[in-house]
Amino acid sequence: MFSFEVQKKSKKSKARVGTLKTPHGVIKTPAFIPVATLGVIKGALDSDDLKSAGVQCQITNTFHFIDLDATARVGKQGGLHKFFNIEHPIFTDSGGFQVFSLGKGTAFGIGKVGSIFPGEKSDLKQRSQGLVKIFEEGVRFRSPRDGREIMLTPESSAKAQMQLGADFAYLLDICGAVVDDKNASLRDLERTNRWYERYLKVHKSKKQKTFGIVQGGLFKDLRQKSVESLNELPVFGIAIGGALGKSQREMFKIISFVNEKIDWGRPHHLLGIGDLKSIPEIIKLGIDLFDCALPTRVARHGTAFTSRGYIDVKRGVYKNAFRPISAACACPTCRVYALAHVHFLFKAKEPLGGRLLTIHNLWFLEKYVEGIRRKIALGKF
Numbered sequence: 001m002f003s004f005e006v007q008k009k010s011k012k013s014k015a016r017v018g019t020l021k022t023p024h025g026v027i028k029t030p031a032f033i034p035v036a037t038l039g040v041i042k043g044a045l046d047s048d049d050l051k052s053a054g055v056q057c058q059i060t061n062t063f064h065f066i067d068l069d070a071t072a073r074v075g076k077q078g079g080l081h082k083f084f085n086i087e088h089p090i091f092t093d094s095g096g097f098q099v100f101s102l103g104k105g106t107a108f109g110i111g112k113v114g115s116i117f118p119g120e121k122s123d124l125k126q127r128s129q130g131l132v133k134i135f136e137e138g139v140r141f142r143s144p145r146d147g148r149e150i151m152l153t154p155e156s157s158a159k160a161q162m163q164l165g166a167d168f169a170y171l172l173d174i175c176g177a178v179v180d181d182k183n184a185s186l187r188d189l190e191r192t193n194r195w196y197e198r199y200l201k202v203h204k205s206k207k208q209k210t211f212g213i214v215q216g217g218l219f220k221d222l223r224q225k226s227v228e229s230l231n232e233l234p235v236f237g238i239a240i241g242g243a244l245g246k247s248q249r250e251m252f253k254i255i256s257f258v259n260e261k262i263d264w265g266r267p268h269h270l271l272g273i274g275d276l277k278s279i280p281e282i283i284k285l286g287i288d289l290f291d292c293a294l295p296t297r298v299a300r301h302g303t304a305f306t307s308r309g310y311i312d313v314k315r316g317v318y319k320n321a322f323r324p325i326s327a328a329c330a331c332p333t334c335r336v337y338a339l340a341h342v343h344f345l346f347k348a349k350e351p352l353g354g355r356l357l358t359i360h361n362l363w364f365l366e367k368y369v370e371g372i373r374r375k376i377a378l379g380k381f
């Protein structure tokens with residue numbers, strides 16, 4: 001039912017093309033995984049929109065379903081695929097990312113890479129307590145929605161992900177932050193490894209495969225230790241998570257070092273990176289899967305992905321731009337609407353603008369990555 005096969009490896013880089021087979025179809029890799037936080041992609045896209053945008057798969061956030069007390073309900077309805085009428089493969093993260101985003105991410109106002117490539121910014125100051133407390137047993141969250149307490153453990157994460165019934169689940173990890181020193185990173189890594197054992201003891205599903213997540217922060221020896229233990233675990237794929245440095249350069253160094261050591265027989269997933277500049281670079285480093293909320297989030301605020309980079313469709317210069325959003329784009333949006341129309345909708349604050357641009361960005365990225373796959377297959381990447 002599940003398999004990962006590499007069809008072609010580049011001689012110029014570590015890039016490779018492959019196929020990831022699942023009970024819900026085949027994902028051609030390298031592949032971009034759009035983020036569908038609550039099962040649906042924000043911007044009011046339904047399952048037909050996702051199909052026409054050429055989306056191959058999606059990643060959904062387990063934590064938010066737990067926060068809404070909805071995992072059992074979705075499970076009873078046959079899982080995420082049935083609940084949302086989705087045909088393509090689904091990934092669900094474990095909640096580990098929210099350990100970071102609602103914890104140190106919120107407390108320090110930072111992203112996975114410093115504060116989103118801040119240059120060599122070093123003045124990261126704690127602004128608040130965050131909403132997370134970590135114990136040996138698990139993580140205690142304060143719900144960002146209604147403030148009630150939620151306890152997430154390796155066992156409850158495994159159970160919730162089995163109920164959601166995605167094709168791929170993730171081990172529960174403690175996602176580190178750039179502010180962590182070595183002692184903190186080591187303590188979290190050792191605890192994460194104990195959580196992995198606990199998770200795997202209760203995760204019993206033939207219909208769902210699991211990915212492990214490399215932690216260890218900014219420290220090479222800890223990253224290595226983390227990869228080595230994951231390579232020994234019965235996980236289908238391995239993802240790179242946690243803090244990736246304080247600049248884009250540092251990020252590529254960490255990814256390169258870690259990716260090199262991950263078992264090449266399994267799919268390699270880079271968590272949370274998907275900007276236009278990084279995509280070719282991470283594929284060259286041998287990344288097979290990458291997910292990111294950025295392409296759809298910026299679309300809702302008027303930023304389009306184009307062959308010339310990002311543009312803000314709200315700018316006055318696009319008032320009379322009766323041409324596609326990106327040159328020669330054949331996406332469902334550009335087939336019908338010109339840049340000037342989308343500009344108008346954003347200026348008029350009509351939600352259709354965000355929806356149309358989200359469809360465009362998703363299509364654009366799918367085609368962009370498809371182009372890279374073609375180049376790898378031809379030995380040109």
Ligand SMILES: [Zn+2]
Nearest residue numbers: 329331334360
């Ligand atoms: Zn388009």
